[in-house]
Amino acid sequence: MSTIFDCRCSEKVGGLFPEIDVPAKGAERLIDPKHLRKQPLRIPDVSEPQVTRHYTKLSKLNFGVDDGFYPLGSCTMKYNPKLNEAMASLPGFAGLHPRSDEGRSQGALQLMFELTGFLRGIAGMADVSLQPVAGAHGELAGMFLFKKYFEMRGEDNRKRILLPDTAHGTNPASAAYAGFSVTEVASDETGMIDLEALDQVLDDTVAGIMLTVPNTLGIFETNILQVTEKVHAAGGLCYFDGANLNSYLGKTRPGDMGADVFHYNLHKTMSTPHGGGGPGAGPIAVSESLAAYLPVPRVRFEDGRYALDWDCPNSIGSVHSFYGNFLVAVRAFAYILQLGDEGLREVSKNAVLNANYLQERLKKTFSLPYDGLCKHEFVVSGKGLADGISTLDIAKRLIDYGVHPPTIYFPLTVKEAIMIEPTETESKETLDRFAEILETVAREAKEDPQLLHDAPTQAPVRRLDQTYAAKNPVLSYPFEEQPQ
Amino acid sequence: MRYIPNTSADQREMLASIGVSSIEELFADIPESVRNRFQPLNLPARSEMEVASVVSEMADRNKPTDAICFLGGGIYDHYVPSVVGNLLSRSEFVTAYTPYQPEISQGTLTAMFEFQTYVCELTGMDIANASMYDGATAMAEAVLMAERTRKRGAVAVPRSLFSHVRRALDTYCWATDIEIHEIGYLPDGTVDLELLPEQLSAVVIQTPNAFGVIESLEGVKDRIGDALLIVSCHPLSLALLQPPGAYGADIVVAEGQSLGLAMGYGGPLLGLFAARQEHLRQMPGRIAGRTVDVDGKTGYAMAAQTREQHIRRHRATSNICTNSALCALASTIYLSSAGSAGLKQLAALNLEKAHYLADGITAIEGYELAFTGDFFNEFIVNVPGNAAVIHDALVQAGFAVEEPQALQSLGLDNALRFAVTERRTKDELDRLIEVLGGSR
């Protein structure tokens, strides 16, 4: 794969900016020459046609939701409405500097205020901050809120966060990053939190629990109310990871299940695009007891005006440069406006229907560790399909059939896990086709396993040697290797 | 429902194959007491046309192009070439996920590799990651990384750090029990490194700093013992200035918005993060590395993943998962289309125009630069009379200038900050000078 650095340089490209219109004095006269760059920048000068061809070619090496089925469990790869893109590029939003006078930002502030209201309502919780810019960022902010809560109460011995063994990696990472230690709580044979195990670890050193609801097996914790009651009774708080909100959007609310902090992934549930790894947005909703600690600034509406409120003496401070990923919030706002209450409800109905339909069909071919009602996603296992065939082999072979593989090797509690989340924006036809592909690959695994071991053969590159990459890290273009 | 392909016939078939008679039955696992607790938001479903109308009206009310922008403080009004938005909007880039399946993500991964290379080039550092959320959290993560490496429990942070970066740093350091020692500044606006406490995990310097003043990094690394030197810089200025890597910085962070991103009312932004090779294992964030496939063809994959949360979990070097990938791509395309010549020209335009404005303003009686240190494209002026009144006059005249209260946290009581980019024409600069001259 050639990089822009491999393109032939042109002599002098220019043409983007006009000639200088003020009398130029020269850099050496304006600043001390000792500050001036000595080494030339090895940034290539390439003509625009070359730049365009290069990145267009790169894009064609990618696979996005717009290309085909993308059943990545835990990621909610639903269709990204193009209306949202148009709204986010409106000059009144895109061209607005965050330090603009409030008088010139009323439209932006109103959008943030109204979106905050929608997210409060959807969560059924007291207040919301749009400031965190990713799910993990929301988790971190949530952990900061826990810390503040106990600090204000003088309970500084509460240093432990409980997590189920099915937790997403960001959960323990966020807890640890905020200075907590983590204690795993085992799941029982139904894949849900073992209430007895929970009882054993609950004491007054526990700050709280981080739960994903439904859990990462796609199973709704039917004892969720008992779990949160127990944690509250022990003086702890409950954090709900909202990555799986697509399964109960418009149906139930984390606030009613005992959540004290809940984060949204707008780039999952609210259809904003994933962008190859962001930008996303991870707004947090909180219960009344934590509202005063939310990050500053808050957005207020008083006397007919929207304003930023920095005067929150008990706030944890800020976790972002400004107000969060505003242009991502614009997309989510447009999405919610378009869907309305009825549309929000239809999301979870169809997401859950699609997942259960697919689970029912695929369990005939793959081992299904937890065979019962799932929500918007489910986990099967590649174990036992055929000798010497791993889930990795299955995933790579799916690429040859033009679908993006599901999430693999997560959650950690299922060996050779394959986590499938179809989302509501896929048709029955697509699901049937996907099932057929998986059934074909399962047959190949038994009859012609080399096809899986060699896969992918239909992708821009074959299987990449990650061991070589790890042992001989080349993390930027090696200019020294190239002939001048 | 526009985004839901299934028909009611499809739904009936699917329900039959599952063996239930209604979708409602599929929610039986939610405890009955909470199963139907959603309270409508009183939002009707709306057509695309209606939504566009409602949201456009909100956007129109902001009228940012009605004011000539001299706002700065980390976010700048730069010209973004058309090719950036055009290529960025390709759905294969926009609608792809994180590149966990590298064979079908070579577009994203190759661009990440290019971006990392650009960041290393600009900053003069060995390694860079594929982006953090923004410059403020990049700084916070740099401090946490230094603390993991040195474990001294304290860092030195200059008063001349952008206040929005300081605010986030205060929060992260409070949460992780890292003590912040604030260091002051000299009359010329540069950081005062006398009387640095000992036992620091890091010393932080921003250049150009919040006053717009360029710091001298020469010899700093030698004066701070084995504390890590963390430098926050302005990426565009690096086309003109010596990079922090040349002075032995350990970690370099920056806000990358000025490299081809919309201002977007403050988000999404782009955190740049670079470090010395020896710090690779402690570095947060995703990194793309070059490798080969089974046929020996060059390709790219995520490298050193064992640092990250999906493998290391509670011992990861960061909890970061989603970062700012599409923004990093925007910067990559921007830098590729400007090229080194374009960047040099850009830096010169910013430098010269800012100095032209500063000269014009300080020629007016009562106006003087708050600091004598060298500056790039941003400077602070002490004003005669009442800064708030002058600010209002400028706003009335159609200029966007930051309110003077914003500078109070930096210790400036009666001053205004001006950032000048290549977009500001001589006419606009002359007009601002005229308005100030007239408002005495």
Next chain:
Amino acid sequence: MAYPTDYRYTKDHEWIQLQGNRARIGITDHAQAELGDIVFVELPAVGTAVQKDDNVGTVESVKAVGDVLSPAAGTVVAVNEGLESAPETINSAPHVDGWILDLEIGNLADLDDTMDAAAYESFAGGA
């Protein structure tokens, strides 16, 4: 690969070759197979004092990290520096050349919960 019968084994998939009070420690063939190609080994500093079950190092493959836990309280007296440039030795020769550290053990009774080769083999088989 056969498990040396004169070694002891822990439930964390480590082997111990004991000579008096000095124990040579590494990870088992089962462990290296689970990890995959090993690309990096983090070794403790010689002289480090450790408690039983303390983390004394890590073994990293591309997709996983394995902790090396000290089977007993003691002091690290030697480490296998060759692993710095050739971590893959653990994959090819986990029980001999792929040794990780030597530990001077304070109390041999700490090793009472270890298994013999036969017991480990069936333990690992079921894992």
